[in-house]
Amino acid sequence: MALTVQQHRDAAGLKDGLLLVDGQWRQARAGRTWTHHHPATGEVIGNVAVAGAEDVDEAVRAARRAFDESPWPGMRVGERSRLLRRCSDLLRENADDLRARQALDNSVPLSFATVYAGSVEVAADVFDHHAGWIDKAGGETFPPYQGGDHLAMTLREPVGVVAAILPWNAPFLLFAQKLAPALAAGCTVVLKPSEHATFSVLRMVELLQEAGVPDGVVNVVTGPGDPTGEALITHPLVDKISFTGSRAVGRRIVEASAGTMKRVSLELGGKSPAIVFPDADVGLAGMTTMGMVTLGLSGQACVAATRALVHRDAYDEFIGAAEMIAGSVTYGDPFDPGVMSCPLINQRQLDRVLGYIEKGQQEGARLVTGGGRSDGELSAGNFVQPTIFADADNSMTIAQEEIFGPVLTVVPFGDEDEAVRLANDTEYGLGAGVFTKDVQRAFRVAKRLRCGTVGINGFQVEPHLPFGGYKQSGLGREGGRSSFEAYTELKTVLLPLTDELM
Structure with missing residues (x-):
């Protein structure tokens, strides 16, 4: 029997996606739509409006008016804090509906959507956290450096109109990570969700409206990178771009931002190493690492530890534990509580991951398990079996490039210096894991790693950490x-306290 999610679509009452411009939901001016096919079944889930350049221009100008002409940027801090906390409350109250819509978007199973990192709860906590920053957006005062009677101070002010561009894999968390600090700072936003995860994002925007976010403060343009994303990142009235996604698009955003010196925040993926020393709980390290690569998002997570650097004395035990996790992963209907992971997001990504698996075999890595597509009732979906490559060299393609699929590459090392050298031998630097019972070694290695986040004997998401x-x-x-401040500009003000020249 073929897998289907149509009954869940009907139960959710899903409607085709519209644009939101200056408080009004509407179709795109040109009438173009994009059809979303469910990644687990290939079924049509619905259509979303494709915003063209004219639609994007209207949305940006609405955000510009809301910033330049409305009371929004100067709203009292208590009122703004209460509004963000109301957003947080509404997210929690509508968690079941949002989880269902995400499962229809990207097939992330409900079982993972209750795990904190992938949950609505973490998004609500991000709004709560940034609500607390609003009354702390102060500057500083400085004593006169040259002498004289004057006051020197700094002020923090909102950066202006923000283009927030979301990926498909973590819509709850990344919606909050971009919208909450932007709204807390007093910015206005034009939001572009991924065309592969639109319906859950549109529902969250409806909740912001319900919470009382004024018209024009949050606008939504939907559609693919061409034409929608390109029109947004090149618009001259956008002050800042916040993007999470691929390096290729990130580079294009940097190019597009140069003409008007837009502020830019980019999170562009990784090839994160998990470094496993022989004194660690090696079995737990193997299960944890393979779990990050296969459970929930099937390795489609930027910070997943897809490269395991394992001491030779722990090598076989690590691979055995990882293989056990690989064999236990279940796929299928994302609404089934027994399903543990999801398919790849589309056919293009499926072909890409299978190509990397073939490349790994051609370059001489040992295929321990997996390597193919799932069959039977899953054959219509973009499912790839959990895959482990062992005996890899760190220079191999599968050890250097972000695969974004359930593929773990295991590389052996001999001592601490070699482990650090291998870990840093990549163009990426997002995250890393260190598994050891030696606290001194853990901190010593963490300090030497060239990456933004290091988890020691585990990894977790915290809404208040950069x-x-x-x-x-x-x-x-x-x-x-740091996130809140990224949506502000710092202004210096000098005030003489006498009529004498400074």
Whole structure:
């Protein structure tokens, strides 16, 4: 019997997606739509409006008016804090509906959507956290450096109109990571969700409206990168671009931002290493690492530890534990509580991952398990079996490039210096894991790693911590104080306290 999700679509009452411009939901001016096919079944889930350049221009100008002419940027801090906390409350109250819509978007199973990192709860906590920053957006005062009677101070002000561009894989968290600090700072936003995860994002925007976000403060343009994304990143009235996605698009955004010196925040993926020393709980390290690569998102997570650097004395035990996890992963209907992971997002990504698996075999890595597509009732979906490559060299394609699929590459090492050298031998620098019972070694290695986040004997998401990468993993940070400040400009003010010249 073929897998189907149509009954869940009908139960959710899903409607075709519209644009939101200045508080009004409407179709695209040219009438273009994009059809979303479910990645697990190939079934049509619905259509979303494709915003062209004219639609994007209207949305950006609405955000510009809301910033330049409305009371929004100067709203009292108490009122703004209450509004963000109301957004948080509504997200929690509508969690079941949002999880169902995400499962229809990207097939992420409900079982993973209750895990904190992939949940509505983490998005609500991000709004709560940034609500607390609103009354702390102060500057500083400085004593006169040259002498004289004057006051020197700094002020923090909202950066202006923000283009927020979301990926498909974590719509709850990344919606909050971009919208919450932008709104807390007093910015206005034009939001572009991924065409592969639109319906859950549109519902969250409806909740912001219900919470009382004024018309024009949040606008939504939907559609693919061409034409929608390109029109947004090149618009001259956009002050800042916040993007999570591929390096190729990130580079295009940097190019597009140069003409008007737009502020840019980019999170562009990674090839994160998990470094496993022989004194660690090696079995737990193997299960944890393979779990990150296969469970929930099937390795379609930027920070997943897809490269395991394992000491030779722990090598066989690690691979055995990882193989056990690979054999236990279940796929299927994302609404089934027993399903543990999802398919790849589309046919293009399926072909790409299978190509990397073939490349790994051609370059001489040992295929331990997996390597093919799932069959039977899953054959209509974009499912790839959990895959482990062992005895790989760190220079191999599968050890250097972000595969974005359920593929773990295991590389052996001999000592601490070699482990650090291998870990840093990549163009990326997003995250890393260190598995050891030696606390001194853990901190020593963590300090030497060129990446934005290091988990020691585990990894977790925290809404109040900065997240981002070194090198080609991006620019800037999301989360915590650094995220809030990224949506502000710093202004210096000098005030003489006498009539004498300074």
